[in-house]
Amino acid sequence: MIIHIYDDDLLNGDGIREVVFLQGCHHHCKGCFNSETWEFKVPSFDDELKDAEKLMHLENKLKEDYIAGVTISGGDPLAPENVKQTSLIVDLAKKYNKTVWIYTGYLYEDLINKYYILLSNVDVLCDGPFIEELKSPNKPWVGSSNQRVIDVQKSIKQGTVVLK
Numbered sequence: 755m756i757i758h759i760y761d762d763d764l765l766n767g768d769g770i771r772e773v774v775f776l777q778g779c780h781h782h783c784k785g786c787f788n789s790e791t792w793e794f795k796v797p798s799f800d801d802e803l804k805d806a807e808k809l810m811h812l813e814n815k816l817k818e819d820y821i822a823g824v825t826i827s828g829g830d831p832l833a834p835e836n837v838k839q840t841s842l843i844v845d846l847a848k849k850y851n852k853t854v855w856i857y858t859g860y861l862y863e864d865l866i867n868k869y870y871i872l873l874s875n876v877d878v879l880c881d882g883p884f885i886e887e888l889k890s891p892n893k894p895w896v897g898s899s900n901q902r903v904i905d906v907q908k909s910i911k912q913g914t915v916v917l918k
């Protein structure tokens with residue numbers, strides 16, 4: 755379920771991006787900036803209609819040349835409950851040749867075999883849980899120093915994690 759979409763964002767990846775927030779996360783990191791997104795909700799018919807409207811809005815934005823891509827955040831886009839919705843958004847971004855960034859509390863090594871097809875269409879994965887004790891306000895794009903900004907395409911080609 756999509757919580758909201760930020761348009762024309764400059765903080766969550768390269769260039770001007772659409773940022774989609776999905777509902778539901780299993781990690782419950784201490785100090786999470788977005789704890790209202792933790793709960794998984796069974797979407798009502800009304801929620802599904804709203805999601806369809808948001809996806810139409812997203813598609814219209816992705817048609818714009820100045821939009822570099824989409825960043826999918828949450829919640830956790832790679833929680834099993836969210837993977838189907840995330841795949842839809844990734845496919846939409848690739849239809850318009852846009853880059854895809856995903857934020858997840860899981861680790862690349864635990865995801866790559868499980869979600870290979872999905873990840874083979876992702877450009878950057880910011881992985882790992884937020885650890886409050888390792889909070890690192892100056893590290894670009896992530897919140898704590900354990901989190902990695904991974905170049906997924908290079909990592910797949912080289913068979914090992916390559917940082918961006």
Ligand code: SF4
Nearest residue numbers: 779782783786859884
């Ligand atoms: S993975 Fe992200 S959304 Fe989930 S609890 Fe941790 S910081 Fe919050």
